[in-house]
Amino acid sequence: MGKAVLVNDKDNVVTAVSDIKSGEDAVYRVSSGTKQIKASEDIPYGHKIALTEIAKGSAIIKYGEMIGRAKQDIKPGQWIHTHNTDETYAPSR
Amino acid sequence: MKFMGYPRPNGRVGTRNYVGVLAAVGCVNEIVLSICHQIKGTVPITHQQGCLTVTSDLAEVQQAIINLGKNPNLAAVLVVALGCESVFPEEIKAGIAESGKPVELITMQEIGGSIKTIAQGCEIAERMVLEASEIHREEFDASKLIVGCKCGSSDATSGLSSNLAVGEVCDLITKEGGTFLFGEVCDIMGSEQILARRAANKEVGQKIIDAVNGLIDRAAAVGADVVGCQLTEGNKKGGLTTVAEKAIGATAKSGTATPQGFINYGEAAPLNGGLWIIPTPGRGFENLTGLAAAGAVVHLFTTGLGAPEGHPIMPVIKLTGNINTWNKLNTHMDFNVSGIIDGTETIKEAGKRLTAELLKVASGKLTKAEVLRYDESMNILTYGPVI
Missing domain, CATH: 3.40.50.261 (Succinyl-CoA synthetase domains)
Incomplete structure (x- = not known):
């Protein structure tokens, strides 16, 4: 069983805190106990796993805030990183 | 408290x-x-x-x-x-x-x-x-505390554990009327709009945004792109996907509190309570000194890989969420929040425990940086050329 951390209840991702193999469940703490998500691909330590369906163009949420937008439709259990996420930050001018 | x-x-x-x-x-x-x-x-x-x-x-x-x-x-x-x-x-x-x-x-x-x-x-x-030596300790409310924070030598655990635990302390201390100082401009960069939205008023929010733009402009003046190099290859390998993600993970040290005001480097914070933003750089010598000048009397320093910093006039509590760093650099680390990573402690639980440690140190418990005499390295920030 792999391990992951959910930072905020609003998040649609968790972060792996062990190397998780494709098909392996990752367990994470929630306020009421624990939940788990089955990884559909290999997820290295420190990387993110989708908890929900995230449609192309939708917000990827961690810390309860948008950290980027989905470049393509993402399914629960998928790895979330630069290959499927657009940067949303630009300086305010 | x-x-x-x-x-x-x-x-x-x-x-x-x-x-x-x-x-x-x-x-x-x-x-x-x-x-x-x-x-x-x-x-x-x-x-x-x-x-x-x-x-x-x-x-x-x-x-x-x-x-x-x-x-x-x-x-x-x-x-x-x-x-x-x-x-x-x-x-x-x-x-x-x-x-x-x-x-x-x-x-x-x-x-x-x-x-x-x-x-x-x-x-x-x-x-x-x-x-x-004839002045003695007396009991005070936490509303008399000014607390500083920073992160240094960060790793993947910082944004997932230690920074979040400090954010809990920020929320707890400011609810008690205490003052919390936050503001590494290089770390805010990427989350300044979020922090500005949280601010008590538009003026404070604009000052936060101006501080980030000022750093971007100063770097550009010497041909450097600080936004473009913010997310390093090492960060990406470690799992950080966007500048926003890195920044929000660092800004997490300020919890959910409302930025009440903004003071410039070198200025002192009023003892009014709440979260105050001060545009310190990330580098420890100038950062810790700016917070001490602002009136901070105790400091929370999160580190993943193990930074050794202390400061001559402020006790600096160093905490890590990385169990290997806790074990290997135990002579430097004061506080372990790796339970958030391994699932044995919630962020809120770690924050409460850290607040109790903060009050102990404020009351006289020594930090390891004090015992190790890390007390001769400091500097004051300047912006222009040395002549």
Whole structure:
């Protein structure tokens, strides 16, 4: 069983805190106990796993805030990183 | 929520009771250190500034020096001047004296050399230490605390554990009426719009955004792109996907509190409570000094890989969420929040435990950086060229 951390209840991702193999469940703490998500691909330590369906163009949420937008439709259990996420930050001018 | 602190004449409260020996200019650092090596109970306040920088930087440095002297962790201050510095030692002495604490000034070129100045400084410092030793700790509400924070030598655990635990402390302390200082501009960059939206008013929000834009512009002036190089290859390998993700993970140290106000580097924060933003750089020497000048009396320093920093006048509590760092660098680390990572502790639980540790340190428990005497490395931020 792999391990992951959910930072905020609003998040649609968790972060792996062990190397998780494709098909392996990752367990994470929630306020009421624990939940788990089955990884559909290999997820290295420190990387993110989708908890929900995230449609192309939708917000990827961690810390309860948008950290980027989905470049393509993402399914629960998928790895979330630069290959499927657009940067949303630009300086305010 | 209570702690045992040292009362000061201006109503502020210290967590330590040092005599500060303060260099007006970097040229007298060696004299300051000699006095401090001789006299127990003193701390050296040294830096590389005070001369041959642009006028605006000299004014900021003088303000920072005065506010370092006013920090309530100092019971009394001996200012050591050279005699030809570009800052004004008499103004520094008068500025510190406004806080009501004893201040004296000695000038090396007037006294006639280092040896005589060290001797005279030691006599004054000895008297000041003996007088300060009669000030005793009393019980105060946490509303009298000013707490600083920063992250350094971060890793994947920082944004997932230690920064979040500090954010909980920020929320708990500010709810008690205490003051929390946050603001590494390089780390805010990417989350400034979020922090600005949280601010008490538009003016504070705009100052946060301006601070980030100022850093971007200063870097651009020397041909560097600080936004473009913010997310390093190492960050990406470690799992950080966007600049926003990295920034929000660092800004998490400010919890969910409302930024009440913004003060410039070198200025002192009012003792009004709440979260205050101060545009310090990420580098520890200038960062910790800026927070100490702002009046911070205790500091929370999160680290993943294990930074050794302390500060001459502020106890610095170093915490890590990386169990390997906790074990391997245990002689430097004060607090372990790796339970958040392995699932044995929630962020809220770790935050409560860390708040209890903060109050203990504020009441006199020593940090490892203090025991290891990490107390001679500091500097004051400047923006313009050295001339």
